[in-house]
Amino acid sequence: MGRALRADAERSVRAILEAAERVLAQDAGASMEQIAEAAGLTRITVHRRFANRQALLEALAVSAKQQLIEAIEDARPDAAPALVALYRVTANTLRVKSTWRFTLGHATPHTETAAALWDDINARTLRLLARAQGEGLIAPDADLKWTRQVYIALLSEAINRPDGDQDPDALANLVIDTLLHGAGPHD
The missing domain is CATH 1.10.10 (Arc Repressor Mutant, subunit A)
Known part of the structure; x- marks a missing residue:
């Protein structure tokens, strides 16, 4: 198109x-x-x-990923302190993921366009995590690519939570708290 x-x-x-x-x-x-x-x-x-069905699935993948990028941009991740930006990006992402549960929850072969959008999402996420690391929210020696993988897994677990609160703001708090503090005791 x-x-x-x-x-x-x-x-x-x-x-x-x-x-x-x-x-x-x-x-x-x-x-x-x-x-x-x-x-x-x-x-x-x-x-x-x-x-055909494949063309429809590809269009779904592109549309969902474009909405994820818009959600990240809407959070203005470069304009706020890293913790605020991380929370906003997380809440916005969870809103999009709740709308696109099928498309974002199923592996579909990436077209060149969908793959480029996914690369952009990953790069934006890494930049935000690097800012968080620079502001002392993430350990200076933390592997940011691994941290991104954990963050993405936490987002998926939050949106697929079978019980409990499905409010994106409450889930964002849970994701950020778990990402930054784990399950250990808080000081």
Whole structure:
């Protein structure tokens, strides 16, 4: 979809992506026809926008990752103290992840575009963690790539928590507290 879409086509694509996310979260094997029905569109319209299921999954991956980048940008991670920025990025990320549970929770082959977006997300996360390290929130000798992996795992665990609070702000507190202090006693 290299060129800009007309407003009605853009609405159709958005409706298809939203419906696909909902339907696939319930049934990962759902058909294009089921997705079309959930979007209130014909199967032909869905196939006009997405040639096949793989193209739809790729569009979901790109859209979800673009929203993650927007969530990170909205948190203004370079303008606030690292702890505030880390909290804001975490809460915003959890909001996006709760909307895109299927897409962000399932490994799908990355297109070049999706892979580039993921690389950008990883780079932004590393920059924020480096700021946190520079401000003394993270040990000076901590491996930041490992810390990023732990952070991502904590985000996934928080969003998939079967019981307890699903409020993104409360979960962000839990993630940040666990990342920075672990499960040990607090001084």
